[in-house]
Amino acid sequence: MLTMPWTDWLQRKVQQWRQPHADAPPEVQRARQLIAAVDKGGLPLNPAIVNQIARALGLDVSSRAPIDQTVERIRQALGRL
Numbered sequence: 456m457l458t459m460p461w462t463d464w465l466q467r468k469v470q471q472w473r474q475p476h477a478d479a480p481p482e483v484q485r486a487r488q489l490i491a492a493v494d495k496g497g498l499p500l501n502p503a504i505v506n507q508i509a510r511a512l513g514l515d516v517s518s519r520a521p522i523d524q525t526v527e528r529i530r531q532a533l534g535r536l
Contacts, residue, residue, distance in 0.1 A: 482511035483536060486529050493526055505529075 479487070486508050489499065499505045502522050509516040509525050512532045516525055 479536075482508070483533070486512055486533055489526070490530055490533060499526065 489505065489508055493499065499522055502518075502525070505522055505525050506516045506518060506520075509529050509532075512529065514525075514528055514532060516528070
């Protein structure tokens, strides 16, 4: 099978990108999954789960806070990690 050099390069880059995430604590992995789903166009339907993820990251979240605001705070928290 003939492989192209750019496919090898791309595969190495994907492996490098995944590696640091695999070592992250479960709450950080779950938050990254949430943000990835939102970025793909998903809409979190259960605010309790979003709040639970935010609290696991150490954020103080009101149960009355809008979901989009909480997701943005989670995104900012991941950016600081």
